[in-house]
Amino acid sequence: MAKIFFEDVVKPTVFSKTKISFNLSALYDKLWEYAIFSLAATGAIIIVLIFVFIFMKAWPVFQASGLKVITTSNFEEQIRHAYFAPLDEQLWEFGLLSLIVGSLTTALGALFIAVPAGVGTAVIICEMSSGLLKRFLEAATRLLAAIPSVIYGLVGLMVVIPLISDRLLNVELQIKYLEYFQLNGYSMLAGIIVLSFMIVPLVIALSVDAINAVPRKYREASLALGITKWRTIIKVVIPAAKSGILAGVILAAGRGIGEAIALSMVSGASANMPSLRHGFVFFLTPVLPLASAIINKSQAISVPSIEAALFSCGVILLVICAFLSISTRIVESAVRRRQGLD
Amino acid sequence: MIKIKIRDASQQLFAWVSALITLAACFGIILFLLVKGHGAVTLEFLLTDPNPTFQAEGAGGILAPMAGTFIVTLTGVVIALPWAIATATYLSEYAKKNLATAYLKLAIDVLSGVPTIVIAIFGVALFTNPTLGFLSSMIEGVEGVNKAFGKSFLVCGIGMAIMVLPYMIKTCEEAIKAVPNAFREASLALGASKKITITDVVLPSARRGIITAIILGMGRIIGDTAIVWLLLGGSIRMTGQQPWWHLSNWLSTLQNTGSTLTTYIFLNSPAGEGNKPELAFAASLVLVVIIVFLNAAAGLIGFMGKVKEE
Amino acid sequence: MGNVLVEHPLSKTNGSAPVSDDGCAIVVENVNAWYGRKQVLFNVDMQIKKNEIMAFIGPSGCGKTTLLRCFNRMNDIIKSFRLTGTIKIGDEDITSKNTDVLALRKKVGMVFQQPNPFPMSIFNNLRLPLAENFPDLEKAKIEDIIVQKLKDANIYTEIKDRLHHSALRISGGQQQRLCIARMLTIDPQILLFDEPCASLDPLSTKKIEDLLLQLKEKYTVVIVTHNIEQARRIADNVAFFYTGKLVEMGPAKKLFLAPETEMLERYLSGKF
Ligand SMILES: Nc1ncnc2c1ncn2[C@@H]1O[C@H](COP(=O)(O)OP(=O)(O)OP(=O)(O)O)[C@@H](O)[C@H]1O
Numbered sequence: 030m031a032k033i034f035f036e037d038v039v040k041p042t043v044f045s046k047t048k049i050s051f052n053l054s055a056l057y058d059k060l061w062e063y064a065i066f067s068l069a070a071t072g073a074i075i076i077v078l079i080f081v082f083i084f085m086k087a088w089p090v091f092q093a094s095g096l097k098v099i100t101t102s103n104f105e106e107q108i109r110h111a112y113f114a115p116l117d118e119q120l121w122e123f124g125l126l127s128l129i130v131g132s133l134t135t136a137l138g139a140l141f142i143a144v145p146a147g148v149g150t151a152v153i154i155c156e157m158s159s160g161l162l163k164r165f166l167e168a169a170t171r172l173l174a175a176i177p178s179v180i181y182g183l184v185g186l187m188v189v190i191p192l193i194s195d196r197l198l199n200v201e202l203q204i205k206y207l208e209y210f211q212l213n214g215y216s217m218l219a220g221i222i223v224l225s226f227m228i229v230p231l232v233i234a235l236s237v238d239a240i241n242a243v244p245r246k247y248r249e250a251s252l253a254l255g256i257t258k259w260r261t262i263i264k265v266v267i268p269a270a271k272s273g274i275l276a277g278v279i280l281a282a283g284r285g286i287g288e289a290i291a292l293s294m295v296s297g298a299s300a301n302m303p304s305l306r307h308g309f310v311f312f313l314t315p316v317l318p319l320a321s322a323i324i325n326k327s328q329a330i331s332v333p334s335i336e337a338a339l340f341s342c343g344v345i346l347l348v349i350c351a352f353l354s355i356s357t358r359i360v361e362s363a364v365r366r367r368q369g370l371d
Numbered sequence: 372m373i374k375i376k377i378r379d380a381s382q383q384l385f386a387w388v389s390a391l392i393t394l395a396a397c398f399g400i401i402l403f404l405l406v407k408g409h410g411a412v413t414l415e416f417l418l419t420d421p422n423p424t425f426q427a428e429g430a431g432g433i434l435a436p437m438a439g440t441f442i443v444t445l446t447g448v449v450i451a452l453p454w455a456i457a458t459a460t461y462l463s464e465y466a467k468k469n470l471a472t473a474y475l476k477l478a479i480d481v482l483s484g485v486p487t488i489v490i491a492i493f494g495v496a497l498f499t500n501p502t503l504g505f506l507s508s509m510i511e512g513v514e515g516v517n518k519a520f521g522k523s524f525l526v527c528g529i530g531m532a533i534m535v536l537p538y539m540i541k542t543c544e545e546a547i548k549a550v551p552n553a554f555r556e557a558s559l560a561l562g563a564s565k566k567i568t569i570t571d572v573v574l575p576s577a578r579r580g581i582i583t584a585i586i587l588g589m590g591r592i593i594g595d596t597a598i599v600w601l602l603l604g605g606s607i608r609m610t611g612q613q614p615w616w617h618l619s620n621w622l623s624t625l626q627n628t629g630s631t632l633t634t635y636i637f638l639n640s641p642a643g644e645g646n647k648p649e650l651a652f653a654a655s656l657v658l659v660v661i662i663v664f665l666n667a668a669a670g671l672i673g674f675m676g677k678v679k680e681e
Numbered sequence: 682m683g684n685v686l687v688e689h690p691l692s693k694t695n696g697s698a699p700v701s702d703d704g705c706a707i708v709v710e711n712v713n714a715w716y717g718r719k720q721v722l723f724n725v726d727m728q729i730k731k732n733e734i735m736a737f738i739g740p741s742g743c744g745k746t747t748l749l750r751c752f753n754r755m756n757d758i759i760k761s762f763r764l765t766g767t768i769k770i771g772d773e774d775i776t777s778k779n780t781d782v783l784a785l786r787k788k789v790g791m792v793f794q795q796p797n798p799f800p801m802s803i804f805n806n807l808r809l810p811l812a813e814n815f816p817d818l819e820k821a822k823i824e825d826i827i828v829q830k831l832k833d834a835n836i837y838t839e840i841k842d843r844l845h846h847s848a849l850r851i852s853g854g855q856q857q858r859l860c861i862a863r864m865l866t867i868d869p870q871i872l873l874f875d876e877p878c879a880s881l882d883p884l885s886t887k888k889i890e891d892l893l894l895q896l897k898e899k900y901t902v903v904i905v906t907h908n909i910e911q912a913r914r915i916a917d918n919v920a921f922f923y924t925g926k927l928v929e930m931g932p933a934k935k936l937f938l939a940p941e942t943e944m945l946e947r948y949l950s951g952k953f
């Protein structure tokens with residue numbers, strides 16, 4: 030399509046100007062290269078634009094709150110006040126700590142489940158299964174990765190939430206915690222469970238690639254030393270695949286932090302600060318991760334200060350995810366270098 | 372000895388259980404949607420527009436959301452494809468090993484890690500800009516506000532294109548890199564220019580990978596909710612000139628808002644305003660069927676490629 | 682260099698290879714082997730004597746590796762592989778279903794054509810098989826054994842400062858000797874070498890050959906080689922294979938001086 034675009038637009042001018050002397054085809058080639066290059070360059074510029082626009086929109090909040098943005102947590106109240114503030118007396122001060130904690134706890138919790146389960150499944154796919162079972166597992170992984178997050182949210186809503194509120198909650202508990210928050214099943218735990226299923230196919234897919242890329246000679250060396258197949262997998266194959274598996278873990282972490290819709294549907298949609306003092310109720314706390322906050326509060330986005338608050342959620346997400354993306358490569362190559370693989 | 376055996380056995384048990392849970396989750400979700408949703412999926416459901424109402428009767432069907440998904444997917448892919456092919460071509464055929472190329476690669480990497488919700492609010496920031504008002508519409512009637520509405524199928528399609536761009540670039544790049552160098556050399560030796568070599572030899576040979584990239588991009592766009600939520604909005608019906616499906620109204624439809632299957636599901640779930648989970652399940656079922664078909668198509672193309680190689 | 686070989690600290694057998702009644706470490710009887718439908722070994726009979734170096738020679742694809750890998754059942758991991766006949770190590774037929782393959786592989790160590798140290802430190806390369814096979818060893822003991830085995834493989838002095846660096850960052854020849862050291866940690870009695878010098882320079886090759894001559898004092902050695910000179914230098918016995926058949930076998934001196942078959946003669950004069 031780039032070709033059509035180019036021929037339509039550029040050819041006539043080139044033709045009229047170069048009729049006389051020099052090598053038309055070389056010029057044509059050069060221009061084509063420039064066209065390709067400029068399209069490629071726009072992609073590179075977009076990411077800069079994303080940073081610039083989102084930082085700009087969030088700037089008033091950072092200006093008004095300073096470090097408090099990431100050290101205080103009074104988000105719900107601030108949003109409420111900001112909403113009712115008159116247009117010319119906007120309240121720009123927001124504290125996002127509870128949102129950040131909500132994002133990190135759900136993502137880390139999901140990783141805690143999804144990484145071992147994903148690597149385990151990958152081992153089964155690559156080393157322990159064959160034929161139909163292997164095909165089924167691969168297809169299931171691919172399909173799980175392709176199921177839209179809103180469906181995960183919906184299923185979580187209809188299955189996980191009732192399960193939590195039936196099994197883990199009772200009236201006494203609810204009354205006891207009423208002063209902090211309402212316990213109704215919508216919780217960090219629900220978020221963790223739903224998120225685990227969403228990121229596990231990523232971990233599986235990247236681990237499968239990594240394990241398949243481990244040369245046969247390592248397995249043979251280990252087996253020839255009288256080591257069992259399973260110990261070969263645990264002690265030789267997985268360590269040799271470590272860099273690729275780690276890349277998958279980081280990718281999954283980014284996906285978990287950035288997930289908005291599914292978490293906004295199940296994790297409670299209210300910005301409470303989970304506290305370890307509450308024991309296992311820590312996990313039952315309704316939380317509002319950064320990404321879902323943007324969805325949940327988007328109806329109020331016409332208020333400039335709330336808009337800015339949501340954009341500052343975006344800034345934090347962007348910074349975390351950019352950091353993760355960049356660290357993927359660095360971590361991967363550092364591990365490989367230490368192993369002597371390159 | 373016993374200890375070692377127990378350790379190994381429990382590790383293996385853990386791996387098997389994880390694998391079986393993965394398998395069960397996949398089939399469980401699909402079965403669950405089938406059981407809950409199949410009753411509501413009728414021809415009428417597929418062919419009528421939705422009505423915003425609190426009752427299940429008279430709530431209508433999912434024609435407009437399906438059309439919305441189609442429109443958004445089409446615009447997204449149409450914008451992203453030439454962009455992705457050009458970038459992939461540049462990276463694999465022209466780029467020299469220098470700082471600019473390293474930056475371009477890094478930029479694509481970082482872009483692929485940006486959450487869709489962030490791309491969505493980037494879209495909000497960008498497209499509410501009055502100079503881009505022609506893509507949606509201007510906000511009118513509010514004193515002292517000079518802003519574009521920032522929500523429309525066009526805007527949403529552009530957001531989607533940005534979202535899928537890095538994935539499509541990567542897939543296209545792999546496909547182009549997989550074209551044997553001998554092809555290029557033969558073409559160049561015949562006196563073809565580099566441009567002709569690329570457009571007439573390299574890209575056609577990479578078409579299988581490019582089609583895979585398209586399907587991959589489509590799958591991601593169809594499944595996304597965050598970008599639709601912020602760049603297309605929460606209205607369940609088409610808001611352009613009616614009837615929206617009339618060809619003469621195409622521009623108005625594109626410049627106005629509507630819904631997709633994903634926002635339809637979200638709105639009808641207990642999390643949204645509609646709270647008609649039966650309809651959400653039915654729409655989910657339709658969505659999953661589409662996704663399964665896309666997946667199968669991608670699998671088929673990969674399979675055909677393998678067969679051809681052998 | 683003298684005899685640097687010492688007893689394995691764990692050795693139960695005092696280093697004596699299993700020997701059947703007639704003094705043979707390995708007895709191969711009527712072995713046929715297939716990959717899928719394709720037969721690659723035909724009626725092979727052979728005896729390999731204890732504490733000697735047996736060299737397999739023959740043109741590429743004639744089945745040397747296949748037979749070698751039968752001795753430690755490495756062909757088990759190839760799904761299409763099938764074998765008939767018996768291979769006795771000691772008194773045990775190791776082709777039987779009931780064979781304890783893990784125990785067999787500990788008794789019969791193997792070094793491959795491509796050096797294949799694990800992508801971890803030199804130290805951990807040796808620690809891994811020790812820790813896996815002797816889980817009750819104390820740390821200090823493990824370190825002792827590792828140093829000892831590196832010395833046995835004539836590599837310790839070259840790499841003693843880099844024990845905790847990646848094993849992939851030493852030369853190919855050193856890697857191959859590291860693999861030999863790694864094999865020795867499991868206290869084998871028979872050592873299999875599949876073209877161990879194929880990817881090495883002459884100097885590294887010489888070092889490995891010297892090492893093999895030392896090792897045969899204590900171990901039974903079977904080596905596959907394409908290098909006739911190498912076989913001449915180190916082998917006590919030679920077996921010549923051609924298209925899956927064992928064509929000629931006997932003491933190296935006799936075979937190289939006066940080959941009985943025309944085929945071997947042609948092979949030795951480089952006519953293949
Ligand atoms: N995994 C396998 N599957 C199918 N056929 C195989 C396999 N491995 C080896 N073969 C075939 O079996 C025959 C014997 O192979 P083998 O590796 O034993 O030969 P070789 O004598 O070691 O050769 P070289 O000197 O080249 O290493 C060859 O024809 C080879 O193609």
Ligand SMILES: [Mg+2]
Binds near residue numbers: 745746747875905
């Ligand atoms: Mg061989």
